[in-house]
Amino acid sequence: MTISAFDRVAPRLRWNDYSLSDEQQDLRAVTQQFLERHCTSAVVRAAEPGGFDERLWQLAGDAGISGIGIAEExxxxxxxxxxxxxxxxxxxxxxxxxxxxxxIVxxxxxxxxxxxxxxxxxxVAGGLVLGLAPLSGRSPWPQLVPGGAAARAVLGLVDGDLVLLRREESPPLAATEANLPLAVWALDADTEVVPLAAGDDARRLWETAxxxxxxxxxxGLVGLAAGAVELARGYATERSAFGAIIGSYQAVSHTLVDGVMRIAAARNLTRRAAWYHAHESATRPELPAIALAHAAAAATRWTAAxxxxxxxxxxxLEADVSLYHRRAAARGQAAGGLREHRAAMAPALDRLVAARRSPRSEETR
Structure with a gap:
């Protein structure tokens, strides 16, 4: 594999605009309106500790939100x-x-x-919640599955084969301070294993997913971080100390501005990764892992701020901002944590560096 001067520039020319299309803006507005109506902080708290609200799940299906990203066919x-x-x-x-x-993934x-x-x-109809075991290709079972406490079927890799695991009932909740629907799925007598793909086909499908x-x-982590900073901004414009609104103090205002800027950078990187993975996954295969590593770090830092x-x-615990802080680290860690993200992006970056050092690449500079 070699990369010419054009190859280095062309991806940036093909897509370096992070703004949403009119249709995507409408989708965001509809989703925001739905969540503002049906997902208040009271709903979030009422779902604890399991982290799953069956009514909200049903409402999301009725509103069509749960079908986004799923083929019309x-x-x-x-x-x-x-x-x-x-x-x-x-x-x-x-x-x-x-x-x-x-x-949906x-x-x-x-x-x-x-x-x-x-x-x-x-x-697709919403009656069955599916999960994904994101680390099943890199570590042995049992697996901690995000959303696994609500799912009755999970996709993952077993000995290199892509399989569907079925259970009559979801496994017990893995209790954490984050109050997310995490659960450990195992290859036990209560779990039916259904083969789906093997060999190279399994690996290709799995890498895409x-x-x-x-x-x-x-x-999701970008949104979580943004929500926490928005709460902090609102608090800073209302709370007074030493005779002034605390948002007027530079130590507070500069922190909030820095947070908004860093979260915007994470958002742009995530949107870039989404576009490339959907349209040109072979061009920048490392972008999803980089985006996740960046977003996980941003969420942990700025929810703490x-x-x-x-x-x-x-x-x-009464402060709504604590809901964000407790979930930030857990969501990133459920995907494997920074070590896993770095391990995922390293091979692609190694190939990119090797290609740029090749004689043919040097000739085209």
Whole structure:
């Protein structure tokens, strides 16, 4: 593999605009309106500790939001990964207690195998919650599955083969302070294993789905960080100390501005990763992992900063900002953490560096 001067410039020319299309802006507005109406902080708290609200799940299906990114030929709403990332960001901003983005990624994967049957039909209709075991290709089972406490079927790799795991009932909740629907799935007597693909086909399908998962997780973390900073900004414009609104102090205002800028950078990177993975995944295969690593770090840092803006009140469980802070680290870690993200992006970066050092690449400079 060699990369010419044109190859280095062309991807930037093809897509370096992070603004949303008119249709994507409408999708974001509709999703925001839905969540503002149906996913208040009271709803989020009521879903704890399980982190899953069945009513909100049903409402999302009725509104058509759960069909975004799913092909129309199987009764989805259409759209691709960039549109799904738009929805995932708003779900993260609202802390929606439904593993919707992960479910849609699993539906897309199941559909891409050409099978699925009743499982696919049930998942598209919303009666069956699907999950994805993102680390199953790199570590042995049992696996901690995001959304696994709500799912009754999970896709993952077993000995290199792509399989669907079914259970009559979801495994017990893996209790964490984040109150997310995490659960450990194992290859035990209660789990039926259904083969879907093997060999190179399994690996190809899995890598595509894993990229989708990393992008939507990154988008959710961007939304989560943005939601926390928005709460902090609102608090800073109302709270007074020493005779002045605390937002007038540079230590507070500069922190908030820095947070908005860094979160915007994470958002742009995530949108870039979504576009490339949907349209030219072979050009920049490392982007989903980079976007997730960046978003996870941003969410952890800026939710903590938002807590500090709230002062001592931010550390209490009664403060809504604490909901964001407790979830930030857990969502990033469920995808494997920084070590896993770096391991995923390293081979692609090594190939890129090697290609740029090749004699042919030097000749075209």
């Amino acid at each position: 199987i009764d989805g709403q259409g759209g691709d990964l960039p549109e799904l990332a738009v929805v995932a960001e708003e779900l993260g901003r609202a802390l929606a207690p439904i593993p919707l983005a992960e479910h 699993a539906v897309r994967l199941l559909h891409s195998t050409g099978g699925g049957g009743s499982d696919l039909a049930g998942a 894993l990229g989708d998962y990393r992008v939507v997780t990154a988008a 938002a807590v500090h803006v709230h002062g001592g009140f931010g550390l209490t």
